[in-house]
Amino acid sequence: MMAQKMLRWILLLLLVSNYACQSPTQHNKLMIANANTAVQCQEKNGYWYKGQCWADFKDENIAVEEIDRVVQQQMELINGSEVIFNGTIAPIVSFMPNMEDDGMMLIVVLKTATGEKTLLQTVQGVDLEEKGFESPTLLLDGNLLQEVEKGDAAAAKLMENPLAIGELQAVVHDKESLDISFSGTLKSIDEGEDYELTYRSNEALLGRGNSVLEVIDNAFHINGELGTQTYQQLKDAIAAHPTIKTVVLGKVNGSVNDAVNMHTGRILREAGLNTKVLKNSSIASGGVDLFCAGKERIVEKGAKIGIHSWCCVNDLTAIELPKEHPAHQYQLAYFKMCLGEEMGPKFYFHTLSAAPFDGVHWMSDSAIQKWTVSTQLISQ
Numbered sequence: 001m002m003a004q005k006m007l008r009w010i011l012l013l014l015l016v017s018n019y020a021c022q023s024p025t026q027h028n029k030l031m032i033a034n035a036n037t038a039v040q041c042q043e044k045n046g047y048w049y050k051g052q053c054w055a056d057f058k059d060e061n062i063a064v065e066e067i068d069r070v071v072q073q074q075m076e077l078i079n080g081s082e083v084i085f086n087g088t089i090a091p092i093v094s095f096m097p098n099m100e101d102d103g104m105m106l107i108v109v110l111k112t113a114t115g116e117k118t119l120l121q122t123v124q125g126v127d128l129e130e131k132g133f134e135s136p137t138l139l140l141d142g143n144l145l146q147e148v149e150k151g152d153a154a155a156a157k158l159m160e161n162p163l164a165i166g167e168l169q170a171v172v173h174d175k176e177s178l179d180i181s182f183s184g185t186l187k188s189i190d191e192g193e194d195y196e197l198t199y200r201s202n203e204a205l206l207g208r209g210n211s212v213l214e215v216i217d218n219a220f221h222i223n224g225e226l227g228t229q230t231y232q233q234l235k236d237a238i239a240a241h242p243t244i245k246t247v248v249l250g251k252v253n254g255s256v257n258d259a260v261n262m263h264t265g266r267i268l269r270e271a272g273l274n275t276k277v278l279k280n281s282s283i284a285s286g287g288v289d290l291f292c293a294g295k296e297r298i299v300e301k302g303a304k305i306g307i308h309s310w311c312c313v314n315d316l317t318a319i320e321l322p323k324e325h326p327a328h329q330y331q332l333a334y335f336k337m338c339l340g341e342e343m344g345p346k347f348y349f350h351t352l353s354a355a356p357f358d359g360v361h362w363m364s365d366s367a368i369q370k371w372t373v374s375t376q377l378i379s380q
Contacts, residue, residue, distance in 0.1 A: 030054060030055060030056075030314060030316075030321070030322070030325065031052055031053060031054055031055065032044050032046040032053040032054070032055045035048075035053035040053070041053035047059060047326055049324075049325075049326035049329070050324055050326075052324070054325065054326055055314065056313065056314040057313055057314070057325075057326055057327060059326070060259050061259060061330050062259050062260065062263065064263070064266075067231070067260070067263045070260075071228055071231050071232055071260065074204040074207065074208075074228045075204075075228065075229065075232055077202045077203075077204035077205075078202075078204050078205060078208050078228065078229065080200060080202075081199060081200050081201060081202055081204075081205055082199065083108075083110055083197060083198070083199035084196075084197060084198045084199065085110060085112050085117075085195070085196075085197050086193075086195060086196055086197070087196070088112075088113060090110040090111060090112045090117075090197075091110070091111045092108060092109070092110060092111075092199075092205060092208075093109040093110065093111050093116060093143065093210055094107070094108070094109040094143070094145050094210065095107070095108055095109075095201065095205035095206060095208070096108075096145065096206075097178060097201075097206070102124065102125050103122065103123050103124040103125040103126075103127070103128075104122075104123050104125075105120065105121065105122055105123075106119070106120070106121040106122075106123065106135075106201065107119070107120060107144060107145065108121070108199070108201070109143050109144065109145060115141070115142070116142060116143040117139060117140065117141060117142070117163070118139070118140040118142060118143060118144040118145075118158075119137055119138070119139060119140075119197075120137065120138040120140065120144070120159075121135045121136065121137045121138075121168065121182070122135065122136050122137075123135055123170070123180075127170070127172075128172060128175040129175070130172065131171065131172055132169065132170065132171050132172070133170050133172075134167040134168070134169060134170065135167060135168045135169075135170045135182060136165075136166075136167055137165070137166055137167065137168050137182075137184075137186060138159070138162045138164075138165050139162060139163045139164040139165070139186050139195055140158055140159060140162050140163065141158075141161075141162075141163045142158050144158055144159070161189075162189055163186075163188065163189060163195070164186035164187055164188050164189060164194065164195050165186060165187060165189060166184060166185060166186040166187050167184065168182040168183060168184040168186075168197070169182070169183055169184050170182050173200075177202055177203040177204075178201050178202055178203045179200070179201070179202045179203075180200070180201050180202075181198075181199075181200045182197075182198070182199055182200070182201070183197070183198040183199075184196075184197070204228070206256065206257075207227050207228045207256050207257030207260065208227045208228050208229050208256070208257075209224065209225045209226050209227020209228065209229055209230055209255065209256050209257065210224045210225050210227075210229075211223065211224040211225060211226055211227065211229060211230040211233060211252075212224050213230070213233040213234065213237055215237070215241060215244065216248075218243075218244055218246070219244060219246040219247065219248045219276070220234070220237050220241075220244060220246070220247045220248065220273075221247075221248045221250060222234075222247060222248070222249055222250065222252060222290075223249075223250040223251050223252065224251070224252065225252070225253060225254060225255070225256055226252060226254065226255035226256070226257070226261050226264065226286050226287065226290060227255060227256045227257040227260065227261070228257050228260050230255075230260075230261070230264050231260050231261075231263055231264045231267070234247075234264055234267060234268060235267055238267065238271050238273075244273075245272065245273055245274055246273065246274045246275070246276055247268060247273050247274070247275050247276070247290075247294065248275075248276045248277070248278065248281075249275065249276070249277050249281055249283050249287055249290065249291055250278070250280075250281050250282075251281070251282050251283075252281075252282075252283045252284070252286075252287030252290070253282070253283075253284050253285065253287065254284055254285035254286045254287055255285065255286025255287070255289065255290075258286060258289075258310075259330075261286045261289060261290060262289070262330060262331075262334045264290060264293075265289060265290050265292070265293030265334065265337075265338065266293070266334075266337065268290065268293045268294065269293045269294070269295065269337060269338070272295050273294060273295065274294045274295050274296040274297070274298065275290070275291045275292075275293065275294025275296075275297050275298070276294075276297075276298040276299075276300075277291060277298070277299050277300065277303040277305065278300050278303060278380070279300040279301060279302030279303055279380050280302065280303075281300075281303045281304065282303070282304040282306075283303075283304070283305055283306070284304075284305070284306030284307070284308070284360055285306065285307070285308060285360075288305055288306065288307055288351075288373070289334070289338075291305070291373070292335065292338040292339060292347075292373060293337070293338050294375075296375045296376065297373060297374050297375045297376070298374065298375070298376045298378065299368055299373070299374040299376065299377050299378070300378055300379070300380040301365060301377065301378065301379050301380070302380075304362055305362065305363045305368060305373060306355075306360040306361060306362050306363070307350075307351040307354045307355065307360070307361050307363060308351065308354060308355040308356065308357060308358075308359055308360050308361060309351065309352040309353070309354075309355065309356055309357045310352075310357050311357035311358075312357075313325070313327045317356065317357050318352045318357070319352040319353055319356075323349065328348070331348050332344070332345050332348055335347055335348045339371075339372055339373075340372075343371065343372050346371075347371045347372070347373070350371060365377060
């Protein structure tokens with residue numbers, strides 16, 4: 001009964017939300033009225049930028065002098081969140097809290113010795129107010145987030161036959177940062193092996209990414225989702241291999257931490273590195289941002305380069321915000337660094353109109369050259 005009830009709840013949640021942002025609602029007013037100075041704006045909890053007071057904008061930029069400290073702090077939290085799965089470390093592939101009014105669902109994808117597994121956990125809002133509680137948990141044999149990308153039917157099929165079910169004992173350390181310890185035993189559905197696990201979640205996992213950086217043929221090769229750990233990986237690689245001058249991007253579908261990703265691009269550019277995508281490369285979103293930071297940007301014909309808008313401020317997508325809105329300021333500065341004072345802003349605003357935030361526009365060879373995304377377009 002417990003498994004059936006939980007599965008019905010999960011399926012309902014999946015069908016209603018599809019684990020994605022819903023269509024944004026238009027807001028007619030972005031600026032706070034009657035705030036003519038920075039002091040007045042601050043008193044109204046606004047954000048003062050270019051002589052205007054903007055509402056509902058939170059500046060999440062990380063200053064250059066703060067980035068190393070922030071990344072080190074985040075990596076300490078991330079490294080302290082390892083999962084012990086049946087006595088063995090199981091790296092976290094993905095971590096996603098799906099927030100609801102009455103609580104949240106945690107989706108944790110693990111890499112185990114027998115393949116990827118997904119933990120689905122429910123946490124009631126009232127539980128977070130307690131120091132300890134029990135979290136109903138399902139263990140699935142596969143990566144649920146990958147199945148969600150294929151559609152509701154694929155995700156539902158994976159959830160129909162869970163490996164195990166049970167309740168993990170949870171201890172709340174800090175609810176605001178989702179710092180929660182979990183431990184316990186999940187009982188096998190088919191009366192086979194039970195599953196013992198222990199791990200500690202925290203908000204830093206959201207921006208970690210799962211990138212892998214390897215040194216191959218005198219070049220840094222990066223694959224995976226960019227995030228906090230990518231910055232550390234690249235910084236360490238540059239220090240360890242000062243003669244390497246090329247970063248090759250393979251399969252990079254985006255970034256889960258744009259504030260850090262812009263600094264990853266900055267240290268790439270400051271090191272004088274070139275970027276390259278191969279004919280079988282596929283990069284999109286934050287992957288394109290990082291590619292654009294290359295001093296020379298080499299594109300082999302056949303490479304896929306995808307761009308889109310982003311979401312959201314005050315329920316408005318980036319393309320719906322005025323061009324003078326402060327939410328654009330750091331991306332504008334970044335692309336000026338990458339592509340120049342004139343082309344940088346033009347390309348940035350082009351990405352916003354090329355495809356919606358939940359879509360992607362694959363650039364043609366002529367567009368790649370037109371927008372100076374590449375400095376060299378070559379056949380291979």
